[in-house]
Amino acid sequence: MTALKNRTVGGYLQIVAAILGIAGLVLLVINNNISTSYSLSSFGLLATGAVAGIVLSVVAVITPTKLGDLDVVSTLSIMVTVGVYGLIIGQMANERILMISGLFSWNSQNSTAWSVFYMMIASIVCFAIAAVLLIVTSFMKTVKE
Numbered sequence: 001m002t003a004l005k006n007r008t009v010g011g012y013l014q015i016v017a018a019i020l021g022i023a024g025l026v027l028l029v030i031n032n033n034i035s036t037s038y039s040l041s042s043f044g045l046l047a048t049g050a051v052a053g054i055v056l057s058v059v060a061v062i063t064p065t066k067l068g069d070l071d072v073v074s075t076l077s078i079m080v081t082v083g084v085y086g087l088i089i090g091q092m093a094n095e096r097i098l099m100i101s102g103l104f105s106w107n108s109q110n111s112t113a114w115s116v117f118y119m120m121i122a123s124i125v126c127f128a129i130a131a132v133l134l135i136v137t138s139f140m141k142t143v144k145e
Helices: 010-034 044-068 070-102 111-137
Strands: none
Touching: 010 044, 010 070, 010 111, 044 070, 044 111, 070 111
16 A cells, blocks of 8 residues: 555556556457457457557556666666557557448448457557556656655
8 A cells, every 4th residue: 555655647657557557458359359350460469569569557656666766677667668568559450440441441331340440540549548648657766766
């Protein structure tokens, strides 16, 4: 409990980024399981990357309380997490691009594809906001000294 009391605004934003990573992973799983015809071919890789990003986000939250603010471990974990989230966003968009182009041209009545599209956008937004929050908090103090 004292670890939460020693947090600054940057520390709380890191916690929010970790929660958004979890939400992005849940939406990624829902996106993959809406329909078998729209399942992601690299779902295992994307889910593994999301779990690794969440773990590294938690590492970035915990290590400043043990090692002090602006330590190398939390900085490296933030850098890797932002990179992994960027790769997840790019891979999801890459795998769904043909479905998206069909929705906005000739296949606009496909309600299942629209559901997949909305879940993909929600997952991408969660990962993108988490990455932006981690970038912002990398320039802030996260614990009171």
